[in-house]
Amino acid sequence: MTKLKPGDTPPQFIIFSFDGAGSHEKWQEFMAAAEKTDSRFNGFLTGLYLLTDENADRYTGPGHAQGSSSVGFGGTGEEVATLIEDLNEAYSRGHEIGTHYNGHFCSGAEPSGSVWTTADWNNELDQFFGFLENYKQNNPGVTLPDLTVPLDTIKGGRTQCLEGIWQQLVPAWKEHGFTYDSSMNSPTSGISWPVLRDGIWEFYMPYVYSPGFDGMVINMDYNMWVKYNGGANEPGTEADLRQKVYETYQFLYDEAYAGNRAPILVANHFNNWNGNSFNPAVLQFMENYCGEPDTYCTTYSDVIAWMELQDPAVLDEILNQGSVAAEAP
16 A cells, blocks of 8 residues: 555545345356456345345344345355355455345335334344354354354445435444445435545445436446336346446546546446346456556455555545546546
C-alpha cells in the first residue's frame, strides 16, 4: 500500500462481491479467475448454508417460524462440508468473507429486514456467527472439516435485498465489531467514494448510468435483470443481456479511472439467472481489467486499510470529489 502525497492520483479499486456465496462451482470458477490477475474479492455468506436441510429447525429468523427461510439451507452434509472447504480455500487465498445474514426475509416475507429493530439484527447476527462457530454441533452425525476462517475477520456485509433501517442497524454492527457495510442505496447518482458514517464505512450501492441499458440502474446483477426484462428467464436473450452487463462495467471503469477514481462496486450473486447471463460478464471484466495499470481488484477491508493509511487532509480531498457515471457522456 502506498501513502499518497497531496495532489497524487489514487489507485483505481474494483471490489467484486457475491451475495450468498454458497455455490461450489462458482467459488472455484471465480477463485481461478482471480488467481490469473492476482485479484481478491468478497464472498458474503448466508449463514444458513452451514446447516443441513434436516437441521433447519436450528434457525428461527426474527419474527418468523422456526426452520423457515426464503433461500433454503445448506443441503446435504456433503454439500456443507464442500462449502466449508471452499470458504477455507478462499480465506487462504486472501479473499474476504462477510455476511449476507441468514433467512433473506425481504419485503413480502414479513416481518422483513425493512422493519427489523436493532434487537432483531442482533439476533440475526448472533445466529449467523453461531452457525460459523457451532457448525459441527448443529449438524450431528455429519463429518465436517474444520472451518479455518477466523470469525473476527468478518467485518461487514450486505443485508438481504438491500433492506434495513440505518439507525437500527448501526448498533448491531458495532456490537459485532463491523467496520463497513455495502447495503444502502446511494443518496446521489453515480459512483462516489465511501462515507464514514456513525463509525461505519458505508460503501453505497451505486445508481449509475448504463450505456448498455440506456438508462439508470443500481449496479447489481438482479437490478440489471429487472431493468432488462422484469427479471424473467427469457431463452435466447443470454448473449444480449451479458453484453449489456459487460458494457456497463466497461463504462463505469472508464468514467472512474479518468475521473474520481472511486472504487467500482461489482455486486453480484453466485447465480445462473437468465441462462447464466451475469457471471460470465463478471468473469470477463475481472480477467480483462484487474491488473490494468494502477488498478487493483481487492476487498472492502483492504480498501479501508488503504484509506486509513492516508493523511486525513489528503483523504478528505479524495473522498469529497463529486460522483462520476451519473449521466450519459
